[in-house]
Amino acid sequence: MAINWFPGHMVKTRREIEENLKLVDAVIEIRDARIVRSSKNPQVDKIIKNKPRLVLLNKADIAESSVTRRWIRKLENDTTRVLEVNSLTGQGLNSIKPALTELLHEKLERSKNRGIVNYTMRVMVVGIPNVGKSSFINKMAKASIAKVGDRPGVTKNKQWIKTKDGIELLDTPGILWPKFEDEKTSLHLAFTGAIKDEIMDIETLALRLVERLSSHYGDRLVERYKIDSVSEDPLETLENIARKRGCIMSKGEIDYNRVAVMLLDEFRGNKLGNITLEWPEEEDEQDE
Numbered sequence: 001m002a003i004n005w006f007p008g009h010m011v012k013t014r015r016e017i018e019e020n021l022k023l024v025d026a027v028i029e030i031r032d033a034r035i036v037r038s039s040k041n042p043q044v045d046k047i048i049k050n051k052p053r054l055v056l057l058n059k060a061d062i063a064e065s066s067v068t069r070r071w072i073r074k075l076e077n078d079t080t081r082v083l084e085v086n087s088l089t090g091q092g093l094n095s096i097k098p099a100l101t102e103l104l105h106e107k108l109e110r111s112k113n114r115g116i117v118n119y120t121m122r123v124m125v126v127g128i129p130n131v132g133k134s135s136f137i138n139k140m141a142k143a144s145i146a147k148v149g150d151r152p153g154v155t156k157n158k159q160w161i162k163t164k165d166g167i168e169l170l171d172t173p174g175i176l177w178p179k180f181e182d183e184k185t186s187l188h189l190a191f192t193g194a195i196k197d198e199i200m201d202i203e204t205l206a207l208r209l210v211e212r213l214s215s216h217y218g219d220r221l222v223e224r225y226k227i228d229s230v231s232e233d234p235l236e237t238l239e240n241i242a243r244k245r246g247c248i249m250s251k252g253e254i255d256y257n258r259v260a261v262m263l264l265d266e267f268r269g270n271k272l273g274n275i276t277l278e279w280p281e282e283e284d285e286q287d288e
C-alpha cells in the first residue's frame, strides 16, 4: 500500500513537538475512541517520554461506550490518565482539570511549598490528523475565552489559551503522523477519515468496510439497507446494498463507485450507529 509520509516532514514535526514539550507540564494525547490502537502514533511514547500524560478518547459519542470503558481500564497506569470525551459538545471536559491535578500532584505540592498557590498547569495537545485536536482546543477556549498572548520568557508567537479552570493550553496542536504498520491499521484510519481515501481505490475500501462490519455489525447493515442478511462474500453484500439503494447504471449494472461513496459517507456520518473497530482484548502490540 503506497502511503506517502515524507521522512523530512516527520522529523520536523517531531522536533517542533519536542521543543514545545519543554514549555509544558503535561501532554494531552488525543485518540479516536473508535480506533484507539490505530490512532496512536507509533513513536508517541518516545517523543513524550515521561511527561505526565492525559489520554483523551475523543469522539466517544460515536463509539461503543462499553468498549471505550474497557479501553480506559486497559490504558490507565501510574503516569497516564485516560478519559472519554466529546469535543463537539464538551462532554467529559470537566474531568480534565481533576485528572491533570492528580497527574501533577507532586509538582503542585512542591510549588505550594515554595509559596505558589495558584500554579497554572501548562499543557500541549498532540494527536494524529483529524482526531479532533482543533475541536478540543476550541471547545476548551470557548468555555473560557481568555486568550493569553505571548508570555515573557517563552518563545515569541506561541499562543496560550487560558481556560477558566486555570489550565493553559498551547494553541498549536502537535500533529503526529499516524501509523501504517499493517494493512488493518491503514484501513481503520481510512474508514474513519483519518487518512485520505487515496490509499486504495474507493470501491476496494468500501468492500473492505463491508467485510469488517459483517463480522461484528452485520445487523447494522441489514437494518440500515434493508438487505435480507449479510453474505459470507462481502461483494455480494455490497451489491445487495447497491440494489436496495438504487445504485444501478443504465444497463442495470451495479454502480460500484456510487455505492462505495454512499457507504463510506454514511459510515463516517454515523448513520450506522455507534461503532468501535478495535477492542482492547485483541492481541497486544508491543508498544501498547
Ligand SMILES: Nc1nc2c(ncn2[C@@H]2O[C@H](COP(=O)(O)OP(=O)(O)OP(=O)(O)O)[C@@H](O)[C@H]2O)c(=O)[nH]1
Pocket (backbone or CB within 6 Å): 058, 059, 060, 061, 062, 085, 086, 087, 088, 089, 127, 128, 129, 130, 131, 132, 133, 134, 135, 136, 175
Ligand atoms: N462526533 C464527533 N466528532 C468530532 C469530535 N471531535 C471532532 N470531531 C469531528 O472530527 C473532524 C476533525 O476535527 P478537527 O478538530 O478538525 O481535527 P484535528 O485533529 O484538528 O484535525 P487536523 O487539524 O486536520 O489534524 C471534524 O469533522 C469534527 O467535527 C467528537 O468528539 N465527536
Ligand SMILES: [Mg+2]
Pocket (backbone or CB within 6 Å): 133, 134, 135
Ligand atoms: Mg486541526
